[in-house]
Amino acid sequence: MFWWRALMNAVPTNLWLYRRGLRETAECPWGCNAEESLTHLTCSCAKLSTIFEIAAxxxxxxxKFNSWNELLDGLRSSADxxxxxxxxxxxxxxxFWRARNDKNHARSCSTPSVIVATVLSMMPRPYSLPAMEQWCTAQPSGLPPDKLWCTPxxxxLKFNVDASIKESAIAGLGVVARDHMGRLLLAxxxxxxxWDVTTAEISAALSIREVATLDMMDYDGIIIxxxxxNAIQWLQAAFHRLHKMHHNIEGPDLTFLLDFKQVLFQFVPRESNQPADFCARMACFGDFLWDGGSVGAIPQTFLSLxxxxSDCM
Ligand SMILES: [Zn+2]
Incomplete structure (x- = not known):
């Protein structure tokens, strides 16, 4: 409904109200010293920039869009x-609009971090959507320029997964779980x-089932x-089908993922997945489980990765 109103230019921003004599000032309630137009609300508000920084x-x-029309063009190409x-x-x-209304009515309003976390929790699961990929085209990797890896x-929780295949058709599967401080929970x-790369990569994600502990289900969500x-897209599509049909689908069993409050899949470039890659390569020589609580037993090479x-977090 909000976006329908936005497209009809019927969102009661302060500028909209001011022009109709319903408000004395057109200024943005967040103290930007600018009129709160639709473009300001959806593209250029300083508070919105903070929210997007946190999301990044x-x-x-x-x-970043500079005008309402530019934003519409961006959304149009995103739809494709x-x-x-x-x-x-x-x-x-x-x-953001809801928080802004709270602010306007002097109610307590969500902080930028709460806004982004709420949005991630609310991303709909029952729709068949392709996996989230970085939208930014300026960076080849899509990640912020100073980052190798982003905390959830x-x-x-964030699970990084990877697979490594040897010529002998032995595939090593690696899983690394970290929290929002970048602390290692387990690897x-x-x-x-x-022998098939995509199948092995899917199996790597499915091996989360074997290492996940009960308290991990209490988190607000996980990012895989x-x-x-191909593997990430397959997982996302299969997970959504599972949601829609409420019963097992053919192929690998993903039902364990339903125990988590929210599950998001992300594709990241290879250089942002090095610890999981290290585990996958190590696994070709034998199974292991490293507990983040006892770092003494963990190889130094892995810890330095x-x-x-985290140095560039
Ligand atoms: Zn503003």
């Missing part, structure tokens, strides 16, 4: 190439017989990140 720090980067990110942008604006939001490796686009990522 968590790995969800969207481009990357609908999940377009939806993400629209949800952000709607939650507070009270979320695991397991080997299976497999992998560097194989983690450190390298």
């Amino acid at each position: 720090n968590w790995g969800f980067q969207v481009p 190439d990357n609908p999940s990110m377009g939806r993400f942008y629209c949800y952000i604006i709607y939650q 939001p507070p009270n979320w 695991a490796g397991r080997h299976i017989e497999q 990140e992998g560097d194989c686009r 983690l450190r390298r990522e």
Whole structure:
């Protein structure tokens, strides 16, 4: 409804109200010293920029638009190439509008972090959408320029998964779980017989089932990140089908993912998935499970890969 009103230019921004004599000032309630027009509300408000910065720090980067028409063009191209990110942008604006109404009526309003976390929790699961991919085209990797890896939001977990295939058709599967502080919860490796890369990468994500602990279900959500686009897209589509039909689909069993409050899949470039890649390669030589609580038992090379990522967090 909000976006329908926006498209009809019927959102009661302060400028909209001022022009109709319903408000004494047209200024943005966040103290931007600018008129609160539709463009300001959806593209250029300083508060909105803070919200997008936080989203980018968590790995969800969207481009900056300079006008309402530019935004519409961006959403149009997102509908073709990357609908999940377009939806993400629209949800952000709607939650921002709600916070802005609270602010306008002197009620307590959501902080930027709460707004982004709410949007991620609300991303609809029952729709068949392609996996979220970075929208930003300026960076080849799509990540913010100073980042190798992005932390998930507070009270979320991120699983990085990867597979490595040997000539002997032995595939190593790697999983690395970290929290919003970038702290290692666990890292695991397991080997299976497999020669197909995409299937192995899917199996790597499915091996989360074997390492997930009960308390992980209490988190607000998990983000599963992998560097194989086909596998991530397959997982996302299968997970959504599972949701729609409420029963098992053919192929690997993903029902364990329903135990998490929210599950998002993200494709990341290879250089942002190095700890999981390390685990996958190690797993070719034997299974292992490293507990983040006892770092003494974890190889230094792996710890330094983690450190390298958190140094640019
Ligand atoms: Zn503003």
